[in-house]
Amino acid sequence: MKHTLAVLVENKPGVLTHISGLISRRAFNIESIAAGYTEEPDMTRITIVVEADDKYELEQVVNQLSKLIDVIKIIDLTGQDSVHRELALIKVKAIPENRTELIGIVEIFRAHIVDVNKETMIIELTGEEMKIDAMCELLKDYGIIEIVRTxxxxxCRGPKAAKEV
Amino acid sequence: MKMTGAEAVIECLRQENVEVVFGYPGGAVLTLYDALYLAEYPHILPRHEQGAIHAADGYARVTGKVGVCIATSGPGATNLITGIATAYMDSSPVVAITGQVAVSLIGRDSFQEADIRGITTPITKHNYLVKDVKELPQVLKEAFYIARTGRPGPVLVDIAKDVFAAEIDFVYPQEVKLRGYNPIYEGDINSINEVYQELCQAKKPLFFVGGGLTLSNSSEIMRQIVSHTGIPVVSSLMGLGCIPDDNPHNYGMIGMHGTYAGNMATTETDLLLGIGVRFDDRVTGLLHEFAAKAKIVHFDIDPAEVNKNVHADIKVLGDLQWSLEKLLERVKERSNLEWQEQVAPWQQQLNNWKKEKPLTYNKNSEQVLPQMVIETVSEITRGEAIIVTDVGQHQMWTAQYYNFKHPRSFLTSGGLGTMGYGIPAALGAQVGAPDKKVICVCGDGGFMMNCQELMTIADLNLPVKIILLNNQVLGMVAQWQRKFYNHNYSHSSLKTKADFVKLSEAMGVPAVRLDKKEQLSEVLEKAITDEGPRLVEVCIPENEDVLPMVPAGARLDQMIMGG
Structure with missing residues (x-):
């Protein structure tokens, strides 16, 4: 089962190395990892999606990550009422006769066209993983040139910050 | 107070009450070495950086204090790696200070540059790169704090060369605040109560103690629990000495080369209490059959150890000082007699196993056998020496046949299994415990991996006794080849023209060769009681096996017996 972990860490050099090193050394199955600044300048938030076979495996991931000195807190958002988003940029072939159709698809998915030229366009899409997967699947027929996902x-929904949970 | 970064490092060492550092100078640490020279700071110069880190580790294990070593950048730092990994696997508190090239040269593949922080990330509890002298006192304060608290471990501090020369207004921080590091000292009292309930119910309870007891200095409390309840106790390699080997409730080491009684008890127990252990594969054998009939309780300070290998039915987190003290209070609610009544049949069962198949070997052998050597050393020192081993067959024979009495009296590379650990660790141990007999048992393989430290031992006139069990093979490798690889002795022979006695004497350690059984006691006794360092090379047969043996991946009760 997939778990989404919010990992709050000190914003210090080497933290990402420590985390990625630990993940590879302990052979944890990581699906995605996204890091960025937060409301506190000395704190970075890393969202990790991890595949764990059972509760023991997940417990190991959390405990081992928690052991890192620069890891402040880990919150498992999986069971919680929370908003999950990913952003994707998709460069797709857009010959003139396909453009109307493509614009239609973009509208249905509430995506945006952020760049167009004679042959291609870049579509920006935000949403849950499945929505992005679905759109990519549809666009395949038109010829996807490249995809980048964050x-x-x-x-968490509700008034509290993860660090207070 | 204004001072240079190098002087600040020394001031930090003073504030941390570091008695001595083990180090090796080089380009990036020249400024630091100049400051050490001017401050006349106690410093020991091993002949290899690996010697320095193992010595710091040996010092730490014997004293319980943080061991400190220094090395220069690049190759100096990379020579520490085996020692850092050794300390990490056995949770030994060590601070390694390495020089790094100047800040402006970092990342340019400069002369003697290595990313030692990156390299040591998986084998340190934490590590730092200091590029600004202002951070230096805080970083060193944190490094010592992290190394010795919680579950101890090695911390590496890499310091850029120009930081040593930069000026700083030195203030040593009084406290450490790390949001992400809060060891659990006092756990959940309910877990203790739960354990107590289980203990009262169990018919075949078994304590399984490990290195955590030594690290937390709580062997004494454990001894009281054992003597009050009479519950049998077995040990991991790292736990030897916590409960004296002559304690009637102690059934010795379990695992691959564990005792018959110990391994059978582990297979049959209905309540296994792991105390400061990490259920290494050398202990568990076939993991899913390990203690299969038992409820498992796991006491540890490190939450990540629980459920890592063996799934625990009850976890007791916290410092063993805390949890065992609480457990002792509870078990005292019942009288010694009540406990005795409860566990008597189980004790009887263990004693039968012990009587049926004790540790044994061919005592009538004409040749000197390694087990005899260890037994003789044990008798001569009456279990009062600090025994340091290298890794291999001799390590297991020492674990089996030396009669340990005290915690911190058995130093061995348990987790990593580092050949070459013995001699430098014995050096460090002797520095840490100058009044104790320190005896290093090693084989002819591992001996050569750090024998340069004989020179250091001789030059400092440290009275370390080295017992070199020479079977002219890589014994443990050959044993596996004999048992599982069709007697194909692929590159495990060490037959040589070299003369270990001469080699030792050339480095300044008086040495003697021993190959007659009749001389065993006399020669060993003399070497051990003589002043100053001594080496005794004991010639032993090459095909002696360490037994019992649980083949890798087999169940614990599937032992190959011997004797």
């Missing part, structure tokens, strides 16, 4: 970020 990896998932997530946040």
């Amino acid at each position: 990896g998932k970020v997530a946040m």
